[in-house]
Amino acid sequence: MQENPSPAAPRRRRADAQRNIDALLEAAKTVFAGSGVDAPAKEITDLAGVGVGTLYRHFPQRSDLVTAVLRREIDACAEAAPALSAAHGPDEALTKWLDRYTEFLATKHGLASALHSDDPAFEALRGSFLTQLGPALAALLDTAQAAGEIRPDVSAKDLLYAIALLCQPVPGEEPAYNLRMVAVLIDGLRYRT
Amino acid sequence: MQENPSPAAPRRRRADAQRNIDALLEAAKTVFAGSGVDAPAKEITDLAGVGVGTLYRHFPQRSDLVTAVLRREIDACAEAAPALSAAHGPDEALTKWLDRYTEFLATKHGLASALHSDDPAFEALRGSFLTQLGPALAALLDTAQAAGEIRPDVSAKDLLYAIALLCQPVPGEEPAYNLRMVAVLIDGLRYRT
DNA sequence: AACTATACGGAAAGCTATTCCGGTTAAGCA
């Protein structure tokens, strides 16, 4: 992440800085879960016990924080694909993975909205989704499509975005609502006569 | 939309006020189309040529403006249902109406997002959708479900919201994308073996 | 122990939304 083109030795990151970064990530994870990714920055810095300047030093853009908090979970989601593919038939593997992806999104209050924000700061988050989850889903999808069980005119990217849209919380509805609607969409993927 | 020809005890609305209201609605319609319903208030008041105070006097809540701008179109959408029902079979009538609803949403930049905002100010907008469009869709849906062509475990409200979610613009994707995904969802509504 | 690149915290600046109010004007009436 850092370069060393100058003759001077590249100093290591200070320990206090690392502590604050950890505290911020931890606090952000908690706050995001409770108040969504649009929560006021101060709420996060207060919880982490640092000043706002510290937050912006380490995470100049809000999307940087969001991405950092989610990276592990995104990775875990992507890595679940091969196992499912090996353990189940094409259609079932795909369905199970989409279920997992759906659950991941549905529990992240406001994540789905941020993903579709027109704020260029979140471009990085979208890119992250595409590069990490895209290939994982594409593999499952190709297999299922090749097996003739899933319509061929829908791409991995299409699905990734569409499910993210459907996972946005609707006031007055439980998360179960979103899960049900995603299930309907997935049913729409299957071939019919 | 205005003009109460029966002047009763209370004073009539002043002509300049009416002019400003019309100008604001016209400006809001334009701005909403170009910058979405979240556009800065000042953009609207500047276009309308009035002060911000004037906007807030007539439309205390942002949702009041949005609702006023859309009322005609919402009504028109709801009123299209009976004709479709009379002219086509249950499944086709439902599909055609959903297509119309989808197109309506897809062309309104940011409307769908506002609809799912957790801001209580938009509660009125949601209510408006439900009371105007809900019955129209419910009639079509009931008929199609009774005919056994559409799964019975999805309600009119479910669909109204789900399609609104899918109609949110995705950065980097054309509106045609949203239309395609809605089509997949609708396919998911049909009975399968 | 001294030195200095890093990092810290919070004040300041910049934006928007929303409220408030002194001045203005259209409507009603003689």
Place this chain on the structure above:
DNA sequence: TGCTTAACCGGAATAGCTTTCCGTATAGTT
């Protein structure tokens, strides 16, 4: 017409956030 008055207007003031800036503090190095 001209007067009276309630309705209305514009924009200044207020409020809540985000983001930048900078003087001070300190970890890591020598």
